[in-house]
Amino acid sequence: MQFIDLAEIEVIGGKGGDGVVAFRREKYVPAGGPDGGNGGKGGDVIFVGEENLQTLLDFQYNRRIAGENGKRGGPKNCTGAKGKDAVVAVPLGTVIWDADTGELVGDIVNHEQTLVVAAGGKGGLGNKHFLSNSNRAPEYALPGLEGETRRLRLELKLLAExxxxxxxxxxxxxxxxxxxxxxxxxxxxxxxxxxxxxxxxxxxxxxxxxxxxxxxxxxxxxxxxxxxxxxxxxxxxxxxxxxxxxxxxxxxxxxxxxxxxxxxxxxxxxxxxxxxxxxxxxxxxxxxxxxxxxxxxxxxxxxxxxxxxxxxxxxxxxxxxxxxxxxxxxxxxxx
Missing domain, CATH: 3.40.50.300 (P-loop containing nucleotide triphosphate hydrolases)
Structure with missing residues (x-):
């Protein structure tokens, strides 16, 4: 197995799902109100400590890791599904730095320790959210927000007494x-x-x-x-x-x-x-x-x-x- 103790990657949180414009459509309800649901949150990129790993070799071939986008909201006030998180195993002793700012993002030293390195975007609000006394039939909704994008530098420091x-x-x-x-x-x-x-x-x-x-x-x-x-x-x-x-x-x-x-x-x-x-x-x-x-x-x-x-x-x-x-x-x- 090839020993790699330095790697630079890009991590991207999933985009939040868009909110939706929808109105109630029911029999005998001629003026149904807004019922557009919110979009789902984008998936996070999460690092998890794995005691059986001893190298950053996997990151030599997978330099871009992204969470899944959240799903669009639906009618009947249905919230869109959350995007699937991208969960990535890293060896214990991995130090994560922001490659652009030099800021320490985190340090994985324990088995199954988790660290969110790129948060998914928030889902957009559906038109149900904008109902008010002055606006009984809002015809607009908000798009989902983009997820967090970062360039990370991974540095492995072996754990030994x-x-x-x-x-x-x-x-x-x-x-x-x-x-x-x-x-x-x-x-x-x-x-x-x-x-x-x-x-x-x-x-x-x-x-x-x-x-x-x-x-x-x-x-x-x-x-x-x-x-x-x-x-x-x-x-x-x-x-x-x-x-x-x-x-x-x-x-x-x-x-x-x-x-x-x-x-x-x-x-x-x-x-x-x-x-x-x-x-x-x-x-x-x-x-x-x-x-x-x-x-x-x-x-x-x-x-x-x-x-x-x-x-x-x-x-x-x-x-x-x-x-x-x-x-x-x-x-x-x-x-």
């Missing part, structure tokens, strides 16, 4: 494959992951926590360099960041600082987000663990209060203590 970040080839995909049932593509070259991957990691209590493997960030990502600019938005909703650092790199400390600088430059609360640091791939340097521990000690000094772990997703070394710290921090956020 833990965001896994790091430079390309830091071992993020291998990690999420080791701790969850997710099976992302894994290979020994940068930018293996081109789209975010979600995996549910089970706590000892049996509850599931969603981890998001965010595609590799690089220096300048906040300016649009590499893949990171497109996916930094997905980190915004995470509550905890798990920062993986490739211990086989020429300079792991510099790699860590590169990611921190990108978070600081992007802003939007990411620099203040709680973090856990983990040196990955220690199985590849099993004979040099003293050097690894020295690097970890340096990092602990530079980032006081931030937990630092040494792990191998391949051999599962250090994964249990790391996950225990993840559960501990998440519990602190939900006392």
């Amino acid at each position: 833990v965001g896994i970040i790091g430079l390309p080839n830091a071992g993020k995909s291998t990690f999420i494959a080791a701790v969850s049932s997710a099976r992302p593509k894994v290979a020994d070259y940068p930018f293996t992951t081109l789209v975010p991957n979600l995996g549910v990691v089970r706590k000892p209590t049996g509850d599931g926590t969603v981890f998001a493997d965010i595609p590799g960030l690089i220096a300048g990502a906040h300016l649009g360099v590499g893949l990171g600019h497109d996916f930094l938005r997905h980190i915004e909703r995470t509550r905890l960041l798990l920062h993986l650092i490739d211990v086989t790199s020429d300079d792991p400390i510099a790699d860590c600082e590169t990611i921190q600088q990108e978070l600081n430059a992007y802003g939007r609360g990411l620099p203040e987000r709680p973090q856990i640091l983990a040196f990955s791939k220690i199985d590849a340097v099993a004979g040099a663990m003293e050097e690894v521990e020295a690097i970890a000690a340096t990092l602990r000094q530079r980032s006081p209060g931030v937990p630092v772990f040494c792990i191998s997703a391949v051999t599962r070394t250090g994964l249990d203590p790391l996950l225990q710290e993840v559960w501990r921090q998440l519990e602190l956020m939900n006392p």
Whole structure:
């Protein structure tokens, strides 16, 4: 399935039905009064949150969504039928913006949450409505009103409690494959992951926590360099960041600082987000663990209060203590 997290569409509420001019036509009633009914309301365009969707792919092929027009009123004071609403499912985490004004229209975060993004037009009044002492036989009615038309920009921000970040080839995909049932593509070259991957990691209590493997960030990502600019938005909703650092790199400390600088430059609360640091791939340097521990000690000094772990997703070394710290921090956020 193709992952699409941005889309621009047009939504149009249905036109209201016209009111009607009609008069009573009954036997033995030579001067029946007006009885033209009102037109029906136009259908709305409604977004509904759907937990089983993870992409905006459908909007790549359906860029114009309209509610049904309301029906014309009828005689005998009959109101026209309401136009059918256009109900569209969107993935949880979808943020809706007005493309012309930049105004936030809404944010879909719960399953079956609804949001009217384009209201249908009001039905026109029939001539029955205009009956008065001074006008006993009104011969006019009102047309239905046009529905609301808007251009919308849809932006998907994945809903995950833990965001896994790091430079390309830091071992993020291998990690999420080791701790969850997710099976992302894994290979020994940068930018293996081109789209975010979600995996549910089970706590000892049996509850599931969603981890998001965010595609590799690089220096300048906040300016649009590499893949990171497109996916930094997905980190915004995470509550905890798990920062993986490739211990086989020429300079792991510099790699860590590169990611921190990108978070600081992007802003939007990411620099203040709680973090856990983990040196990955220690199985590849099993004979040099003293050097690894020295690097970890340096990092602990530079980032006081931030937990630092040494792990191998391949051999599962250090994964249990790391996950225990993840559960501990998440519990602190939900006392």
